[in-house]
Amino acid sequence: MKTATAHFLSALAVLALATYIACAYDPGPLQDFCVAIDDPKDILFVNGRFCKNPKLVSADDFFFSGLNIPGNTDNAVGSNVTAVNVDNMRGLNTLGVSIARIDYAPYGQNPPHTHPRSSELLVVLEGTLYVGFVSSNQDGNRFFTKVLYKGDAFVFPIGMIHFQFNIGKTPAVAFAAFGSQNPGVITIANAVFGSNPPINPDVLAKAFQLDKNEIEYLQKRFGALNK
Template sequence: MKGYHFLISTLAILAFATFLASAYDPSPLQDFCVALKDIKDGVFVNGKFCKDPKLANANDFFFSGLQNPRNTQNPVGSNVTAVNVDNLAGLNTLGISLARLDFAPNGLNPPHTHPRATEILVVLEGTLYVGFVTSNGDGNRLFTKVLNKGDVFVFPIGLIHFQLNVAHVNAVAFAGLSSQNPGVITIANAVFGSKPPINPDVLTKAFQVDNKVVDYLQKQFWYDNN
């Protein structure tokens, strides 16, 4: 009888683990599923319609241009070039994406989260100060590191993180993300630049500041570097 209960418990744990795994991008059940914008003759899979596999070609799996630096002359001094399912259709259902990050001297990729992906970042040129903050239950601990050329850092899924160029020259990094469409929420933009704006009374109480501070912040232009 004890063996029977152990078997049932083991199966339950395995079923629960399978359920948790399915909370992320699902494993594909076919070689590929090229995303299709035109729904005619398409098959709906994981948020996208899929092209008939017989009509797929090499260009569906190709993206060009990451060798080119992006303009960083903006308020935050950085620019992110994302390669996800929206501009590389062959990524659909494959659970990965990529980004190039360009930084001017003192440029910042502001605190943000990717709700659907873990990010792994490698520095190609320059020096970056990077970090992430743990969730409330873990005490909102801050983990930081200064990265140089060739260094790698990982940002766990959903956690607030940032990158700052601390050198006097441009910096470049590449990031891999564990979702075909990781999403991005830039904290300041979302909180103070939402449309319509969040009721100032909410923000005044949340941040424990004078309502004039909230009013000032809500009137700023919150730049989107993605």
């Protein structure tokens, strides 16, 4: 009996150690980069935000109003994202969640983009959306797509390039939930052709198998050569 008990306790200790090791990892980044510094006077923010004195916290820190208001879709892509994240609801800090309302004009789109720090769960409230995402090179860049109607939901895995396109003749509305207080967003065309400073056109011409003049035209369209 003592031997069996000793074996059980040994197994329990190994399991506890394995659990500790498995849990002892760095937290996911909440900004694009965080360059280490030694001088405290140069600190701007850490991975997340500094915490407010609990005695000064109020209900307003956990409140946001306005998700019932349609966003202005009068722009080049015909969509508008109203994000509720740690920037405008400070109580979200450290909670690992955020949300956004997305409005689409008829035939408007939320163009191909990626969220580096979160998956996205999209729910359609009004309209008809053609949505999809592309898997990584390792998975063969497979394209997963679906047409969503009112009440439908679709999930975009973290880091995958995805989009939504309103294929209806009327405006559409969707809500997106994220597993991060600051999921981040990288709009592919803006990042590639609108970077500041611009990427060398020779690099992009070879990458996209296009003429250099075509690349420079795209960079002008997205503002990279005008910044």
